[in-house]
Amino acid sequence: MTDRFAGKVAVVTGAGSGVGRVTAARLAAEGASVVVADIRADAAAATVEGIVSRSGVAVARAGDVSREEDVAELIASTVERFGRLDVLHNNAAALGPDVYGRDGTIEELDLAVWERAMAVNMTGVLLGCKHAAPAMRASGGGAIVNTSSTAAMHGGDDHAAYGVSKAGVESITRYVASRYGRDRIRCNAVSPGLIMSDTSRAVLSERHLAEFAAERALPWAAEPEDIAAVVVWLAGDESRCITGQTIVVDSGMSARRPLDSLRTWERMLSGDAGGAR
Numbered sequence: 001m002t003d004r005f006a007g008k009v010a011v012v013t014g015a016g017s018g019v020g021r022v023t024a025a026r027l028a029a030e031g032a033s034v035v036v037a038d039i040r041a042d043a044a045a046a047t048v049e050g051i052v053s054r055s056g057v058a059v060a061r062a063g064d065v066s067r068e069e070d071v072a073e074l075i076a077s078t079v080e081r082f083g084r085l086d087v088l089h090n091n092a093a094a095l096g097p098d099v100y101g102r103d104g105t106i107e108e109l110d111l112a113v114w115e116r117a118m119a120v121n122m123t124g125v126l127l128g129c130k131h132a133a134p135a136m137r138a139s140g141g142g143a144i145v146n147t148s149s150t151a152a153m154h155g156g157d158d159h160a161a162y163g164v165s166k167a168g169v170e171s172i173t174r175y176v177a178s179r180y181g182r183d184r185i186r187c188n189a190v191s192p193g194l195i196m197s198d199t200s201r202a203v204l205s206e207r208h209l210a211e212f213a214a215e216r217a218l219p220w221a222a223e224p225e226d227i228a229a230v231v232v233w234l235a236g237d238e239s240r241c242i243t244g245q246t247i248v249v250d251s252g253m254s255a256r257r258p259l260d261s262l263r264t265w266e267r268m269l270s271g272d273a274g275g276a277r
Helices: 018-029 042-052 068-081 112-136 158-185 198-203 206-214 223-235 257-268
Strands: 008-011 034-040 057-062 085-091 142-147 185-194 248-249
Touching: 008 018, 008 068, 008 112, 018 057, 018 085, 018 223, 034 068, 042 112, 042 198, 042 223, 057 068, 057 223, 068 112, 085 112, 085 206, 085 223, 112 158, 112 185, 112 206, 142 158, 142 223, 158 185, 185 223, 223 248
Parallel strands: 008 034, 008 085, 034 057, 085 142, 142 185, 185 248
Antiparallel strands: none
């Protein structure tokens, strides 16, 4: 690791687990003081404990990104504690069984599920950008990285609320980049496909994993560390001329024609090892 974020201050939302936790740890390992935000206070505290145990600097903040007062307090308390804000990773999303798990077909979709998905996944990103931009301007600039999803790129039978909310994230990214570039603030998004997190491994069956494998161009799926690596790169000076972009990290899933994926799946079903990915 380097010290490329030495003297910098970062806020990571949804940092109690998965990509957010890994991103927070990596930013801290590279010198940043990190504010770990999550709706689950215990999860945020666990992430901080891991960072501090490795001599990093981090504090935990509990809050709901869909509540403007919570987001405003998150940013204000960060500046009060550390004196500046340089990086924001808008990563929080409603992925629990009460929202994502009930995000079914359009005709079955409960409006409350739709509204909660929009409130957390999209409005939460908007609020983060809204309150971070003035703080970053005061610090001389900064970088915002929003977590989108390849679900924003295509349709399907279910998870419409999730996909639409993530498409909104990518649009917000372009608007923020357009308005705040003059203030030396960059805004980009990272768009993961399947992430082999602990949750994914726990809930996906062998058949589901095989279906995902058939869709990929590469033999491996992304791990949380792969997404965090792109987030940290987008937050750093190495990407200083990149803004308003969405970087897809999906092991080549979106690069493949559907027919190619189907043929790979058929080879896998037939036991052809050459089709396994």
